[in-house]
Amino acid sequence: MQKSAKETLCLELKQAVPKYVEKVQYLTQHNNQFDYYQEIPIEKLIKTTKISHKSIEIADGILQNEFFFLGNLEKIQFGTEIDWNYQHSNAANTYQLYIQTLNVISYLCDAFVETKETIYLYKAYTLLLDWILYIKTDKHENLYKWVDHTVANRTLNIIYFFNLSKNEINIDESIIADILIQHGHFLYDDKNYVKNNHGIMVDRSLLVLSVFLNNHDESPRWFEKAKLRVRDAFLRDFSFQGVHLENSPAYHKMVKTMFEKIQGFLIEHNLTLGDDISEKLKMTKNYLKYILKPNGYLPTIGDTALSKLNVKKTFKSFHDSEAGITIMQSKNKNDLDSTWLSFICGYGSKTHKHRDDLSINLYYKGEDILVDSGQYNYDLYDKYRQYILSPQSHSTIIQKNKNYKIKPPHENKELIKTVNYSSNSLYDYVKGIHKGYDGFSLERSIIFFKPDIILIYDKVISNEVRIFQQNFNLAPHIEVLSKNREKVVCNSSNSKIVFKQFIKTGQVQQFNGDRETPRAVISEKFGKIIDNTQIVFSTKGSNVKFLTAILLDKGEKKLENVSVNEDNDVLTINIKGQKYSLVI
Known part of the structure; x- marks a missing residue:
């Protein structure tokens, strides 16, 4: 002007x-x-x-x-x-x-x-x-x-x-x-207070207001209640390893920053939330180093939009059963080309929770391979929001067109959880169970042989015959070159990706961006939809198993064979002449 x-x-x-x-x-x-x-x-x-x-x-x-x-x-x-x-x-x-x-x-x-x-x-x-x-x-x-x-x-x-x-x-x-x-x-007023990140916003503002109106009759009461509630929120909303429990990396960053600002504001006025909070705040910074992909972007898990952080990346694997998150990683000489894999199973809060249990995200050689659906908006009855929250929008195992209820965490704690995890220089292993559906239970075991072989063993036990599907939500730039029930070959600008089945499946389908249904769409920015592609393997039965390898570039030649003893769930793997047997 x-x-x-x-x-x-x-x-x-x-x-x-x-x-x-x-x-x-x-x-x-x-x-x-x-x-x-x-x-x-x-x-x-x-x-x-x-x-x-x-x-x-x-x-x-x-x-x-x-x-x-x-x-x-x-x-x-x-x-x-x-x-x-x-x-x-x-x-x-x-x-x-x-x-x-x-x-x-x-x-x-x-x-x-x-x-x-x-x-x-x-x-x-x-x-x-x-x-x-x-x-x-x-x-x-x-x-x-x-x-x-x-x-x-x-x-x-x-x-x-x-x-x-x-x-x-x-x-x-x-x-x-x-x-x-x-x-x-x-x-x-407690009737206006909700025990999630909004409650932290409330206490942050009440603390600032009580300091600002320092001689007002109500200020001491305002300050003491806000301090008590916000301390309780910190201990409630972060896991023992410092992971924010609202199921979204973006909210971890936001709430961590809110607490840092609250503590900093109080210290400026010779006040504090306590030394214990200060110490645990340091742990919240570490999680961002794990959850960041090698390119510096947060994965669009839960209600997270695409965003890049200026945080020094760490390439060790990470597991937090309380938060329901596992990060498996393999560092390349060039950090950007490293392999990064996330696994979600279990949750400590309903807030911002998607129906994404047993789902994975995959990044390799500078590019996303498998992605989450993102945020879009918060209007529950919006058709895109409904889809983005659904299991069908994630790389997981599902019953066709079936959803499950996100119950309070204490009700699902033993039904949806990670039950095993180990990490060494050769491979990372994690297993999750999902009994949150009515009528059947799911198990998913993942073994990541570093840096280019991912094995997925899915097991379904159902009280009746149903159609079960392995859903793979591809990043928008991934191109499907060929597909059949045993093998799907994809291409990105930097790598070849093969999805290979070692147990016979019923059929394979490809879904391309469909905004009417909707299906095969993601949201990297608020209110914006972009098309992607999904690959879906289906099998009909009551006791169903999938044994799948995701092979990245040289991984296809290195993996010679995979088999599973279905009586005792022992996986036998041959990689470049070396035999491995793992109980999964």
Whole structure:
């Protein structure tokens, strides 16, 4: 926006403020005088946004009522009035949530920090006052007006705005006091508290608010409850090995960062969550080194979008039965060409859990081979969301068109779990059991002979004849060259991949991107669908077994034979003249 246009708009916003204030004052009781706050330096605040090279561009859009919410969400252009109940045609709940967080205020504050131009503060103030008028007069049933996530973020955004504005523009502090205290009561109330990452957001904001309103009568109670709840959340939500239990690497990173910021904020004010939390936080950093693929990207397991981290990778294998995650790895001279394999079986929380038990992801020679379905959105009844949550969208063993219930973890703890794991320089081995379906049970054993042979032994015991399928969810760039019931040959830009069956199967099918059904689609970015290919081996029966090798490049020539003694589940493998016998 040109300087003259900005000056004109700034004057218009400044002139509009008194009218907004008058309307809000009419609806506000004015019981609260803002004489009990503690000024917090901006660099020590916890914020919902980060200043970046795009901060001014984002804020200039918001000046024109073009709302930016989050990296992967569309910008929404409003007219002269903001529709606070806006319904997006795709992922309506998600957009409504981010409208109600008032993160747009934080983006405007970021731009002021960068430029010192008060137009951004005036715009933030008019948006805040407009939202207060809306919240006090609107009769629509909008669940996101007052819900944990939105209230938690709004609290931080309003505090950020106040700290910047109080010495820069004329604001009515009593209005800010009223709305923040209302937020504090909401955050404190246990009936608004859910024991997941949203609860951590609530406690984070309540801790900041209690420090900010340090002389308010409620602040000591707010602080003690938030500290107690957030300590309990840390011990509840991370495994003994420091893995966040909400089934998604992206949420591990997010929640780890939230706790680090909470602890850092408190230390700045001579407070702390405790030395025990500080020590365990160090463990949460280590997990990212394992779960990262060799190219530095997080796998799209659970509700994780494609994202790259600046974290030093470790190539040791990793297993955490509490979190239901196993990482098998083999380091190449060139780190990028290393082999990485994940296995999921079991869970410690229902939150963000997909029906992905017994599923695998595979990365080799700089490329994804088998991938998870990703995130897409959080609208449960969206057809893509339903598919992406389903077993059919993962590389696992399934009954055709059958789902299972994600029960509370204590109910499924003995039904879905990893039962064996070992790792050495030659191979990694893991086994999982899945009794979460009605009428049949599944077992999957995986042996990864480093670096290019993966053996999968699947075993099904059913109370009746059914169709069981081995589903392989290929990365979008993988090309299927040939297929039959015994062997499927695929090609990527860097390698040849062979899926070979050693027990006769009924049929093999190939599914290509089908957005209508849907089938064979994945989501690497929020709200975006891309096509991929699936290979499905099927067998009909009550006691069904699959013995499958995934052979990467030279692995096809190295593996001479595989057989299994079905009476005692002893696997015999011949690799380059060397015989191995393993009980699986």
